[in-house]
Amino acid sequence: MVGGRLCCLCCFFTYSAVLLLGVCLHDVEASNCPRIIHKQVGDTVELPSCLPTEGVTSVVWKFGDKTVADMEQSLNTQSTDRIYLNNTTCSLTVRRLIAQDSGNYSFLSEAKDVQRDTVIITLHVHEPITTPVLTANTTSHAFNGSCTVFLWCTSDGQVNYNWTVKDRTHRGSSTQHYTIRPQDGETTFTCTVWNVVSEQSASTTVTCSNDTSDPTKPEPENFVLFLSVAAGAGLTIIIVVTIIIWVCLHTQRQSEGSDANDLTVYADISDYASEDRTSANMKPCSVYETIDNRVNAATSGPQTVYDKIQFNHMRNASGSP
Incomplete structure (x- = not known):
């Protein structure tokens, strides 16, 4: 009876072990x-x-x-x-x-x-990741000589961003800014875009200088050259405009003088030959000659009233004293 119980216990433990082994194998296969x-x-x-x-x-x-x-x-x-x-x-x-x-x-x-x-x-x-575009803009600070570097990293699709600066890598967004100094020398910034299947990187090198001038302002030499060119161009324009105005005024004055000459009595009265003159080769007469020719020629003899009276009413001299 004891042997039968031992046999049953052995069978139970054997079945349990097999079942447990099967469950473990299934879990291992499922986990893989x-x-x-x-x-x-x-x-x-x-x-x-x-x-x-x-x-x-x-x-x-x-x-x-x-x-x-x-x-x-x-x-x-x-x-x-x-x-x-x-x-x-x-x-x-x-x-x-x-x-x-x-x-x-x-x-x-x-x-x-x-x-x-x-x-x-x-x-x-x-989607496949495209190579990112990395843009950097540096601003210098005069009060401490440092520089702030602003970085933009752009890529298509939904990606994650890793930034590597001075052998240090950290996760971030598509934009970052860092502070560097002239003693740091050339500093390389690397942007890596990635997802679970691929990644792409882009890098740029930036140097901080002590020059705090505004990069948008022109250099002094270039500024002087620009002013010289602008002054020369302005002077040339003034000279050209002056010449044009002078020519226009001169032309206008000549035109007005010509019109004044044309409006005189000499221009209005056409030349013609005197009616009293019959010479074929005689030159045209002026207005003065025309008027003079139209006056009747003086008759011989007295022209005044006194003369007429003297000649017309004079009596013969009497012989008496």
């Missing part, structure tokens, strides 16, 4: 199965089933609510040349990934006609 996978656009991914394949009688892979692979029907609703179902390992392979492939993939299976737990794997497909 990734439930979240990150890939880049254009890559190929293999989604594991995360369950034993012995005695599997039915396998279905779904993307969201859509069935993308079925072992029995060889169903593939997305793209037959991109999706492949391995009937031995029950894994699902997706080639030439695109951003729209991101989402939850469900593995449904039956072993010996018994439904097993559903395995869900989340796939993240990331």
